[in-house]
Amino acid sequence: MASIDQPVTAQEKSCGSVIFFNGSSSAGKTTLAMTLQELLSDPFQYIALDQFRDGMPAKYRGLNAPLGSTGELGLNVVPIDNGDIPAYTSIQFGREGKAMLRGMRRSMAAMAAEGVNLLIDDIILEPEFLDDYLHVMQGLDLYFVGVRCPADVISKREALRPGRFPGTAVGHLDTCHAHGIYDVEVDTSKLTPEECAKAVMDRIHEGPPQAFASLRDYASVAIPR
Numbered sequence: 001m002a003s004i005d006q007p008v009t010a011q012e013k014s015c016g017s018v019i020f021f022n023g024s025s026s027a028g029k030t031t032l033a034m035t036l037q038e039l040l041s042d043p044f045q046y047i048a049l050d051q052f053r054d055g056m057p058a059k060y061r062g063l064n065a066p067l068g069s070t071g072e073l074g075l076n077v078v079p080i081d082n083g084d085i086p087a088y089t090s091i092q093f094g095r096e097g098k099a100m101l102r103g104m105r106r107s108m109a110a111m112a113a114e115g116v117n118l119l120i121d122d123i124i125l126e127p128e129f130l131d132d133y134l135h136v137m138q139g140l141d142l143y144f145v146g147v148r149c150p151a152d153v154i155s156k157r158e159a160l161r162p163g164r165f166p167g168t169a170v171g172h173l174d175t176c177h178a179h180g181i182y183d184v185e186v187d188t189s190k191l192t193p194e195e196c197a198k199a200v201m202d203r204i205h206e207g208p209p210q211a212f213a214s215l216r217d218y219a220s221v222a223i224p225r
Contacts (some may be wrong), residue, residue, distance in 0.1 A: 016117040018108075018140055019044070019200065020133075022124050023147030024169040024176055026157040028188030028196070032147060033119040035193040036200060045111065048121035052104045056116060073097070075081060077089035080171065088171035091125060109136045124176045134216050138188035145200055146177060153189045181218075183211040 019036065021029040033046050053061070053075060062071015065079050073094040081087035093101060093176055124130045149157075154169040184197040184203035 006128060009204075012191075013036045014109070014115065015140055016112040016115050017042075017044075018112050018118045018120060018137065019141040019145060020120040020122070020142055021145045022122060022176060022182075023149070024154055024173045025168045026154040026161065027149040028193070029147045031193050032123055032145075032186070035181065035197045036119060038048075039194075039197050040117075040199065042117055044117040044119045046119045047108055047111075049101075049104070051121060052100060056097070056100065070096075071155070072098075075186070087098045089168040090171050091123075091168065093125070098213065101129065105132055105136050106205050109140065112137075112140050123172060124179065125172055126175075130179055130215070134212055137212060138216075141209060142212050143183045143204060143209045144181070144215075146182035147196075148177070148185055148187045149189050161223070165221050179213050181214050183209045 015117060019033075021033060024028050028139025030048065033048075037044055037046065055068075056074055059070045060074025062069060062074060062076040065076050073096045074090075075090045075097045078090045078092055079087065080090050108118060108120060122129075122135075151170050151173055153175070158169050160221055186199050188196060191199070
């Protein structure tokens with residue numbers, strides 16, 4: 001089989017390769033993905049949670065929407081301030097939102113099964129989200145990349161981005177990495193996008209991915225419940 005960054009013919013290609021970036025919002029996942037698209041020889045299709053979120057009806061994208069409303073059933077952005085810890089913003093998916101996410105993951109897997117290489121940009125906001133990825137991506141070569149960035153840096157980045165609610169990234173910074181297992185991790189506060197991309201490519205050249213297999217084997221202890 002050809003290397004991931006070497007062109008292959010249609011006869012040689014079976015399932016596509018998948019590189020999955022997980023990290024908080026404003027961590028630098030999109031910039032890293034765009035950099036890799038330019039550096040990799042094969043075409044890699046970029047697919048992001050934001051694309052599917054933005055396709056939801058506006059009434060299903062709530063801001064502190066009450067229980068039972070369309071905003072609460074879809075994707076609800078909820079300010080949290082209980083006085084014990086600094087206030088933050090929670091991203092909460094309801095019944096319809098979670099159905100959309102399940103469909104998103106299956107559409108990704110279907111594309112990879114057709115031989116399309118993927119760059120996935122998502123956030124593991126809940127343990128069940130990772131569980132579903134582990135299920136639907138079985139049989140695919142998937143490199144799991146942890147995109148890290150300290151809270152103070154992502155907060156500054158977030159403040160500069162239009163349409164972002166303060167405290168959103170900090171709200172899921174620890175949660176999204178709680179499973180603790182990756183094929184490779186990068187810190188975008190210390191490395192340039194090109195250096196991060198090189199770290200990912202170096203890991204790919206080392207050999208097959210292992211993180212998802214390890215997470216399937218040790219899910220009961222590796223993923224906090």
